[in-house]
Amino acid sequence: MKWTPNEVDMFLQAKEYVDTALIPLVPVNFAENIKQSASMKDFTEILTLEIERQFKGRIMLLPQLAYLSSWDEPKRLELAADWARGLKEQGFAHVFYITSDSEWRVNEQGLEGSLIWIPSIPLEHLEEKHKRPMIDDQVRQVLAIFTRKWHD
Amino acid sequence: MSKHRVSRRQFLSYTLTGVGGFMAAGMLMPMVRFAVDPVLKASEGGDYVATKQKVDDLTEEPKRVDFTIKQVDAWYESEETQTAWVYKDDKGEIVALSPVCKHLGCAVAWNTDKSNPNHFFCPCHYGLYTKDGANVPGTPPLAGLDVYEHTTKDGILYLGAVKPHKGA
Ligand code: FES
Numbered sequence: 001m002k003w004t005p006n007e008v009d010m011f012l013q014a015k016e017y018v019d020t021a022l023i024p025l026v027p028v029n030f031a032e033n034i035k036q037s038a039s040m041k042d043f044t045e046i047l048t049l050e051i052e053r054q055f056k057g058r059i060m061l062l063p064q065l066a067y068l069s070s071w072d073e074p075k076r077l078e079l080a081a082d083w084a085r086g087l088k089e090q091g092f093a094h095v096f097y098i099t100s101d102s103e104w105r106v107n108e109q110g111l112e113g114s115l116i117w118i119p120s121i122p123l124e125h126l127e128e129k130h131k132r133p134m135i136d137d138q139v140r141q142v143l144a145i146f147t148r149k150w151h152d
Numbered sequence: 153m154s155k156h157r158v159s160r161r162q163f164l165s166y167t168l169t170g171v172g173g174f175m176a177a178g179m180l181m182p183m184v185r186f187a188v189d190p191v192l193k194a195s196e197g198g199d200y201v202a203t204k205q206k207v208d209d210l211t212e213e214p215k216r217v218d219f220t221i222k223q224v225d226a227w228y229e230s231e232e233t234q235t236a237w238v239y240k241d242d243k244g245e246i247v248a249l250s251p252v253c254k255h256l257g258c259a260v261a262w263n264t265d266k267s268n269p270n271h272f273f274c275p276c277h278y279g280l281y282t283k284d285g286a287n288v289p290g291t292p293p294l295a296g297l298d299v300y301e302h303t304t305k306d307g308i309l310y311l312g313a314v315k316p317h318k319g320a
Contacts, residue, residue: 010256
């Protein structure tokens with residue numbers, strides 16, 4: 001489900017079935033990586049919307065969590081941890097972060113939720129007909145991660 | 153002086169409410185129209201969209217067929233990819249099922265659960281459907297998978313509106 005008024009209605013009615021929260025982590029960088037930063041945001045958005053479409057009934061896709069790349073690690077970890085704690089208090093049994101920012105892999109254990117890291121593909125360089133198989137492929141990999149966690 | 157004379161203040165407040173109300177209506181109307189539009193569009197129906205699937209290549213094994221529809225909402229015109237599970241039944245008739253689970257809307261897939269071969273399986277809460285799309289009682293979904301209307305032109309499969317499943 002998405003964070004929209006309609007789908008939140010649906011969520012309220014089916015809360016016990018929606019046990020997984022997905023938080024996209026998106027870096028914003030105005031320095032030399034500005035283009036790459038924007039491209040990551042795009043990629044993360046398209047990928048998470050597709051994940052949401054396929055797992056609508058069990059996953060709540062939260063709004064993107066943006067932060068400045070210049071933030072130091074403790075500050076970033078705190079941001080992520082606050083969200084995960086808040087969501088767990090709301091009854092989500094599984095909290096996943098999804099990101100293309102490799103900085104998060106450095107201290108994965110420091111996170112409250114599970115990290116899904118997917119290298120960003122600059123979709124703006126791809127032809128329309130190649131985008132879909134690419135995204136499908138990524139979604140399949142993410143599905144495997146979810147199902148493993150759900151079966152634990 | 154007559155009691156019915158409208159004071160200057162009253163006059164102003166009447167007219168301003170009037171104008172304000174009119175302006176509000178002016179703003180609301182287009183918003184409502186935008187909001188309703190996509191729905192109206194969808195129900196116009198009757199339109200078939202070409203897939204890339206050759207009808208001759210279809211077998212009795214359900215196959216995933218993707219196709220794209222143009223979607224217009226208030227802000228964007230976008231292409232949305234939809235999926236159907238398509239096969240030929242034992243009479244050779246084409247069946248095209250919607251992948252949207254009737255429980256809470258996850259995408260089902262054919263034959264992905266090892267303990268339930270030859271079923272459509274929903275990974276979210278383990279909903280099951282038989283090959284014809286009927287829901288297996290005892291699993292969360294309470295209805296069968298929706299069915300796409302379909303037609304064939306020049307050997308190519310065209311898909312149309314979705315209809316509710318008609319029992320088994
Ligand atoms: S959404 Fe398919 S079983 Fe719940």
